[in-house]
Amino acid sequence: MSQGKLVILGAGESGIGAALLGKQRGYDVFVSDGGAIKDIYKQELAVNHIPFEEGHHSWDIILAADEIVKSPGIPEKSELMHKVRERQVPVISEIELAYRFSKDQKIIAITGSNGKSTTTALTYHIFKEAGLHAAMVGNIGLSYARQVATAPADYYIIEVSSFQLDDIKTFKPNVAILLNITPDHLDRYDYKMEHYVASKFRITMNQTKDDYFIYCMDDPEIMDYMQTKTIYSTSIPFTIMEPLKKAGGFIANDQLNVQLNDDPVIVSIYDLALKGKHNLYNSMAAGIAGRTMDIRKEKIRESLTSFKSLEHRMEYVATVRGVDFINDSKATNVNSLWFALESMEQPVVLIMGGVDKGNDYSAIKDLVQEKVKGIVCLGVDNQPIQDALSDATPNMINTGSMKDAVQAAFKLAAKGDVVLLSPACASFDLFKNYEDRGRQFKEGVREL
Structure with a gap:
């Protein structure tokens, strides 16, 4: 007997997990994603005979659900959620x-x-x-x-x-x-x-x-x-x-x-x-x-x-000609960057930037003055970083790719320094996600 109609909105890892569990526990499951679904996830859905759609939302199916599992990435302000809330369909998270x-x-x-x-x-x-x-x-x-x-x-x-x-x-x-x-x-x-x-x-x-x-x-x-x-x-x-x-x-x-x-x-x-x-x-x-x-x-x-620390979180990558390289790509807000700088005992060349979420960089200005000998900006819009921090460090360079950023940082660094990737921003302007950003940083270091 069916547990009811369960619609999963969003087909990332969270949504696919919810779909698999829902199907296993007897729900009538349908997955809808307004964007493209990764091939590996589409294969999983097909193998498990779970119907899905991508690139659009079928309102009639979604609004007829007994319950909706919403991806964490879908904001309440979206048209999709306005319609769901209007219809008073119960919404839960995957957890x-x-x-x-x-x-x-x-x-x-x-x-x-x-x-x-x-x-x-x-x-x-x-x-x-x-x-x-x-x-x-x-x-x-x-x-x-x-x-x-x-x-x-x-x-x-x-x-x-x-x-x-x-x-x-x-x-x-x-x-x-x-x-x-x-x-x-x-x-x-x-x-x-x-x-x-x-x-x-x-x-x-x-x-x-x-x-x-x-x-x-x-x-x-x-x-x-x-x-x-x-x-x-x-x-x-x-x-x-x-x-x-x-x-x-x-x-x-x-x-x-x-x-x-x-x-x-x-x-x-x-x-x-x-x-x-x-x-x-x-x-x-x-x-x-x-x-x-x-x-x-x-x-x-x-x-x-x-314990061994996580990939992309204050991860030691390599030492090249006396310069240490640290991958902290998971630092997607100013506070994470503050913690990273606070733990540094060597002079720092900092690679930062990305999609700015309304960051207040003044919180790190004192630490930048104390510890950072140069900032390499990596992003589509670096102006907020320049406006806030250009007078806190002697060197500020703009770059448009990770490879260029790593090379610019290496030129600024001297033996005994550390090059720290700690962006304080989301990664979606130049990278798929923070993991992709961290991997490209490590590749750039290996190519030096």
Whole structure:
């Protein structure tokens, strides 16, 4: 018996995962994408006998759905969503659909403006090293729905965005991590920071006292929200500002401490695999998540010191004639760039630029003056960067391709310097996505 008509809007990894799970669980599934669908996804849909369309939307089919799974990339302001909302068709996100069929498993969900992917990967590393049957899903790797459909796990470590949280109804992680909240994607939230903050906090919406909420108490947006709203889960903070007398994570005497009971995890900050102040936060959050699931402290300590960082996130590429090259292509907002610069101890030649999302570059001006000897702009429109930062660094160069950018940066750099790709912008002007941008950077370095 059919569970009803399920229409999937958008045929990226998230949409295809939802389609496969929906079909498997007895829904009458139809996939609609206003753009082109990748060949590999079309083949999957065809093999699984799931009807689809691309390049347009069939309103009659979409509006006749019992339920719609909306891709995180489709804005509420689109004509498509106006029509759906007018007709009052129920809309959910892919993580909501996946949750329906994995409620009995343990779910650790991680969100924040910056550091999500690193913390998700580190948390997964801890769980895997502890011998648990865990899967890393969401915005990193396979979609949550695809994993539930094809290779169910006992623990799901999920990277979730605010867009995915906007369309949840019952989704309830056993452990929710909120790393930080800085301005990002405000175009999707009527340019109102409070709407974006509320969206991030939806991760706690359905939690009870039996669940955990792990949060950064050094983040003003998080702390302001928590002073006015009730969080029903067991809240555990982490901070680098002061030692804690209660459960949580903190830094003291150059040691990272995670205490959730009378037996704390203690690791020298110099032994941590991930360097930089921002990664102290990420390491504490992941360590606390491990302790909530009773992973032994020895395993957590080992994992925090053995983890290998992600591709495109402060990824060391090579040293060419004494110049280090670092790929931080995943830095798609100003705050990510700030963290990258903050962790640098060598003089920096910075490659930045791309699709500007209304960035305020003044936040990094002091760091640029202190650490950056030259900026290589890479994008179609570099004017906002030039206007904001040209007087903060002695050298500023415009380029129109990654190859040119790498060569220009290498010319500016001297032995002992670092060339850092940390764009602070989206990648869609010159590249398919941030991965494509990072790969082209690495190719450019190899060709030097």
